[in-house]
Amino acid sequence: MELFPGFGPLLLSVKLAALTTLILLIIGTPLAWWLSTTRARFKPLIETIVALPIVLPPTVMGFYLLILLSPQGVVGSWWLELTGETLTFSFSGLVIASVLYSFPFVVQPLQSSFEGISHDLMEAAYTLGAKPLDAFFSIAVPLAKRGFLTAGVLGFAHTLGEFGVVLMVGGNIPDETRVVSIAIYDHVEMLEYDKAHILSIILLVFAFLAILLMYTVNHRQGHRR
Amino acid sequence: MKANHCRIKLQREDFTVEAEFALPAQGVTGIFGHSGSGKTTLLRCLAGLEKEVQGHIEINGQTWLSDSQNLSSQDRNIGYIFQEGRLFPHLSVQANLDYGVKRCSTQNTTSLDRDHLFKLFNICHLLERKPHQLSGGEKQRVAIARALLKNPQIMLLDEPLASLDERRKQEILPFLDRLHREFNIPMLYVSHSIEEVTRLCDYILVIEQGHIQFEGRLHEALVAPESPLAKASNAAAVLDGTVIKQEKEFQLSTIQTSNGNNIIVPGVANPGQQVRIHIHANNVSLCKRAISDSSILNIIEGTISAIIEKTGSHALLQINSRNDIFLARITKKSHHQLGLDIGQRIFMQIKAVSIYGT
Numbered sequence: 001m002e003l004f005p006g007f008g009p010l011l012l013s014v015k016l017a018a019l020t021t022l023i024l025l026i027i028g029t030p031l032a033w034w035l036s037t038t039r040a041r042f043k044p045l046i047e048t049i050v051a052l053p054i055v056l057p058p059t060v061m062g063f064y065l066l067i068l069l070s071p072q073g074v075v076g077s078w079w080l081e082l083t084g085e086t087l088t089f090s091f092s093g094l095v096i097a098s099v100l101y102s103f104p105f106v107v108q109p110l111q112s113s114f115e116g117i118s119h120d121l122m123e124a125a126y127t128l129g130a131k132p133l134d135a136f137f138s139i140a141v142p143l144a145k146r147g148f149l150t151a152g153v154l155g156f157a158h159t160l161g162e163f164g165v166v167l168m169v170g171g172n173i174p175d176e177t178r179v180v181s182i183a184i185y186d187h188v189e190m191l192e193y194d195k196a197h198i199l200s201i202i203l204l205v206f207a208f209l210a211i212l213l214m215y216t217v218n219h220r221q222g223h224r225r
Numbered sequence: 226m227k228a229n230h231c232r233i234k235l236q237r238e239d240f241t242v243e244a245e246f247a248l249p250a251q252g253v254t255g256i257f258g259h260s261g262s263g264k265t266t267l268l269r270c271l272a273g274l275e276k277e278v279q280g281h282i283e284i285n286g287q288t289w290l291s292d293s294q295n296l297s298s299q300d301r302n303i304g305y306i307f308q309e310g311r312l313f314p315h316l317s318v319q320a321n322l323d324y325g326v327k328r329c330s331t332q333n334t335t336s337l338d339r340d341h342l343f344k345l346f347n348i349c350h351l352l353e354r355k356p357h358q359l360s361g362g363e364k365q366r367v368a369i370a371r372a373l374l375k376n377p378q379i380m381l382l383d384e385p386l387a388s389l390d391e392r393r394k395q396e397i398l399p400f401l402d403r404l405h406r407e408f409n410i411p412m413l414y415v416s417h418s419i420e421e422v423t424r425l426c427d428y429i430l431v432i433e434q435g436h437i438q439f440e441g442r443l444h445e446a447l448v449a450p451e452s453p454l455a456k457a458s459n460a461a462a463v464l465d466g467t468v469i470k471q472e473k474e475f476q477l478s479t480i481q482t483s484n485g486n487n488i489i490v491p492g493v494a495n496p497g498q499q500v501r502i503h504i505h506a507n508n509v510s511l512c513k514r515a516i517s518d519s520s521i522l523n524i525i526e527g528t529i530s531a532i533i534e535k536t537g538s539h540a541l542l543q544i545n546s547r548n549d550i551f552l553a554r555i556t557k558k559s560h561h562q563l564g565l566d567i568g569q570r571i572f573m574q575i576k577a578v579s580i581y582g583t
Contacts, residue, residue, distance in 0.1 A: 120311055123274055126298035127305035129328035129375060138324075142315045 062168025113147025304372030
């Protein structure tokens with residue numbers, strides 16, 4: 001079902017971004033909380049690893065991921081044994097790559113909003129009978145909702161715009177790894193500027209609206225507090 | 226008096242708190258000390274907020290701290306009042322008040338009448354508001370009610386008035402008095418203000434550099450020669466008594482202490498009312514004979530029971546009258562000229578206008 005040229009890649013990108021964001025929120029939240037509260041000496045090391053994808057060229061990351069995820073690689077061979085499928089040039093491999101690639105965009109906003117929550121309030125919750133997990137969900141999470149919004153929007157938008165890593169790890173297989181940024185590149189290569197225009201303007205408008213939403217909501221809440 | 230025994234040791238890089246003391250099972254116990262003396266740390270150890278503490282705490286037969294365990298805050302049935310209230314900013318006052326109630330076993334809370342408590346703390350009109358819409362005093366009242374609602378075994382108050390200005394302090398103090406009178410919950414009250422401690426407490430621990438310097442009944446702690454409080458420049462004796470007479474035309478009341486001394490104080494109070502009066506050492510002068518034609522209304526006979534200290538030009542004397550203990554600070558010169566010594570009969574003159582009651 002092709003509603004308009006490029007609908008397939010667009011849908012695939014949205015699916016990839018949504019799944020990646022969900023996974024990142026689940027694993028990024030405890031890590032961000034730990035980073036915001038720990039006094040461990042190796043904390044800077046963990047923070048560095050988390051931040052690495054921001055500065056690392058996507059091709060470098062993609063290259064190492066290709067080696068890791070390939071059927072001969074550590075992770076890839078294990079996955080092959082487990083599921084009978086390869087990770088390279090597959091949607092599952094793309095999800096793993098995206099999770100790593102967008103990691104800092106979810107963990108960092110969460111960490112900084114957790115750091116803004118006074119530990120004093122958590123203590124007050126404990127003295128009122130709340131167990132640590134209960135206090136986390138009833139005090140820390142609601143107070144960090146701006147951080148969750150920022151993390152969600154940035155994680156989603158950043159995954160949507162992913163190009164270099166996908167090219168290295170996923171290639172260009174329709175409905176499997178041909179995400180919207182790859183499709184745009186393809187169209188341009190083949191001088192189909194009209195098709196490239198449609199997809200590009202959709203991404204541009206989406207990016208603009210997502211970030212506008214983030215700033216508007218955060219701004220309004222900033223005033224209410 | 227029934228008491229819980231506590232032994233606490235907490236070692237920090239630059240600071241050690243090491244204290245062993247009895248914690249009365251009823252009434253208000255003050256933990257008095259200057260800032261940095263370790264009094265808040267001591268309270269946090271009792272609350273289970275310090276993980277590295279060692280020692281032994283047993284409250285009402287339940288072990289909170291021993292060699293093998295350090296019960297978490299949520300498992301100690303405490304009510305903790307922080308200096309700044311610490312209301313949850315994203316929750317309404319009502320939701321803040323419910324927070325602790327929801328998290329403790331139901332049989333715990335039924336004995337408390339919510340409406341009565343809300344009226345007592347004058348917070349009925351605040352329930353729909355958010356914490357940022359409250360004044361400092363209102364926040365602290367809500368925080369106290371929030372802690373009380375879970376019906377704690379013990380209330381721990383960490384300088385609940387320190388973040389408030391003088392007017393707000395005066396606004397909250399009566400609520401703390403009520404807390405004391407209406408609820409039969411033992412309280413621990415940390416403060417660096419001797420005024421607050423003498424007003425509210427029955428028993429006192431004086432802490433300095435992480436160690437207990439003195440512990441005992443408030444009345445003794447204020448006048449005992451070995452207590453640091455007796456040597457303070459604003460040293461005062463405290464007496465509890467009952468109003469036995471009022472003189473409306475002169476705006477005076479007569480208080481009788483439990484030991485039978487009658488003391489005239491300013492203000493009209495109803496006969497039968499319990500009051501605590503504060504008599505500063507600087508407002509007590511001494512005389513070898515009773516003078517009848519003096520403007521001073523209170524002339525009380527007693528015996529010099531101790532000479533606490535002689536510093537600079539002053540001498541500080543402890544005087545016992547029918548087992549009520551007073552302090553008198555006079556000049557060394559007068560002390561010398563009158564030839565005062567321990568065991569001597571003496572008349573104290575106390576200006577009624579200088580006495581204040583709470």
